[in-house]
Amino acid sequence: MSAVTAEHDHDDHHHDDHAHGPEKGWLRWVVTTNHKDIGTLYLVFALAMFFVGGTMAMIIRAELFEPGMQFVDPQFFNSMTTMHALVMVFGAVMPAFVGLANWMVPMMIGAPDMALPRMNNMSFWLLVAGILLLASTLFMEGGAPAGGWTLYPPLVLQTGKALPFAIFSVHLLGISSIMGAINIVATILNMRAPAMSLMKMPMFVWTWLITGFLLIAIMPVFAGAVTMLLTDKFFHTSFFDAAGGGDPVLYQHIFWFFGHPEVYVMILPTFGVASTIIPVFARKPLFGYSSMVYATAAIAFLAFIVWAHHMFTVGMPISGELYFMYATMLIAIPTGVKVFNWTATMWKGAMTFETPMLFSISFVVLFTLGGFTGLMMSIAPADFQYHDSYFIVAHFHYTLVPASIFMIMAAGYYWMPKWTGHMYNEKIGQLHFWLSAISVNILFFPQHFLGLAGMPRRIPDYAIQFSDWNMISSIGGFIFGASQLLFLYIVVDTIKGGTGEKVTDEVWEDAHKHGLEWTLPSPVPYHTFSTPPTVIPCDHD
């Protein structure tokens, strides 16, 4: 770590801030319009939901520890797989990235706040309302939804009292996401400091601009799909009922038109965080900045034209199978560009291995592994063998846990000193990293073998030959789950003062060359950039 630099001019432009400090008392958090407050709310909420969803995962792994029925009944087990997915996707990963966007985008582009601060408040509280509705279904007659997070009819229509609550929860989460995305897109397009041209924006901002576009395009599609579920169940429509001329497969098409871009909503900001952290600790500018931008845009475009690779075994015409197979394989090209760029950024860099960098390097390796298994399944005839097996479970967990979740945590370690003004405990951080990185592989790697051996997903019991790898996977799961308590400890400890070390404004050596946020004081004042900065760090040309 390095000395304080004296060049920054932040003291000049926050002289009028004292007039508008935060509200007093707890009400501050309810009525706030401040992007940093709302970012904090999102991040704290996401962390809480990470542990709620994680508890569900622990229940799943406990039940699967041995063959036979141990702890829960099958209906509840299925509720757990369904709710684990919904809570993690809509309650943990997406809100965490919105929280990071709220905190960082205005600071990265030199804006005083988000473009639409009141709507920012509303998107957060709608998220809480949506998750409350979803969580309430756990306590209803007939149990929480248990047909999988994809909510396929006709199975999902057998849900008990929970069905309308789950559907309305999707509506609220959708409105929340659309509002959040509109806000981020408007902020990026309208609030940049004059010197911040589009191609000077940090990669994290670029990935969020494109993610915001994806969200605005797909959340209404999901809302439409679940609305038709609602009318099929309660208002006699026949959208997904062949007797009336409808088609249950239609739901799958609509769902995955939403669902495939949705997985990129969770991975593009992940790429953005990696592209932010790796250059700082490699002490080199990001390799191939403009190709990163174009690759992100290409991935977003492809996201809309590959959805039916989730449905290879549903009985599509052969021309559909072939088209979706080849289109899906194309995604490997822009993704490969990104992986090579990160690697090239590290090549011959003066690297140090602080916790955020450790997480980032393991992200590059493990995400690539998850990408390769995706490529395997894009081959339609091969997918007939893996479909709905533990292979797919292993695949998407590799792209979500050691990718999205790891990079959210890396972002936490990377920016927490800036947010709080305190340094986290590096030793515990590294312990957290090694425990997580090793256990996540013990947890998910054996699931590839289970899937290839034929173990179906979403089952509470299994044939005896799957016992060993399931037990190993569960042990990895318990270690991984327990390790995350270290992260909770670090977050709380850092907020309360961390190591006691006073962090400099740039925190990481020469970080001010990489982003505007490091030119601001640590901790960041309540309001920043009431006048736009004139000098833009530009490390990527």
Next chain:
Amino acid sequence: MSTNNAYYIPHKATWPVMATAGLLTTLVGFANYLNGSSIGSPLMMLGFAIFIVMVAGWFTLQSTESESGMYNHGVGISYRMGMMWFIFSEVMFFAVFFGTLWYTRNLSVPWLGGEGAKAATKAILWTNYTAVWPTNGPGNVGGHFEPMGAFGLPFINTLLLLSSGVTCTWAHHGLLAKKRDQLIKGLIATVSLGFLFVLCQAFEYHEAYTEMGLTLGSGIYGSTFFMLTGFHGFHVCVGAIILSVVLFRSAKGHFTPENHFAFEAAAWYWHFVDVVWLGLFVFVYLM
């Protein structure tokens, strides 16, 4: 409107929290109603009441702030971007239902009739079904019905909405030319045509239900017909209400040729609803 002052950032927000409370209460009420619980309807009403109060309060706050010159050029651009992206999200919402209509008409209904590789479907499951459109499926779901023709009320509605688009633009020209009278007259005409459209649609629905046997339960034809036209009608109502607010503000002397975001947003929304109707008229009624 001043363009030199700083970007306006409100320092606390109470209406958004109230909006969330209103939405949550309404939906909890609706879900309970669907589950047959007696607290459903009262909860829904309560939530809706909270929502109405919120809309009134939030609109008033925004218009007061706007009229007192608190929004600079940058704020205006943010609002316009917000509205444009919101309309884009609405386009995607309607795309789902148009897509459903396209998929069922061109793919799944012919498959049910045994087309292409799906001959077994007909041979094994629905031997007596011949794929035609309109259809209520091989199960004759909802019983016999007559499809809605294009040249009756729907055609009149097309004329109504198209002329409302013209009067809306005429009002906009009035606003830009500082002809307050033309602005107000144009808006009155637009709002009236909008509500007249909704009235005609109510008659059309009444006729469908009472005389033609066409209901939401009439298989895939009834489902797509009422879902598409119903959501559109709901959007016409919302647009007409927003335009009424704009009319009310115009009568109070709000808006200048430079500062009239609310008018623009309402007009964009109205034209969007208009275009959706043209799509409906072609794909639902004509074809």
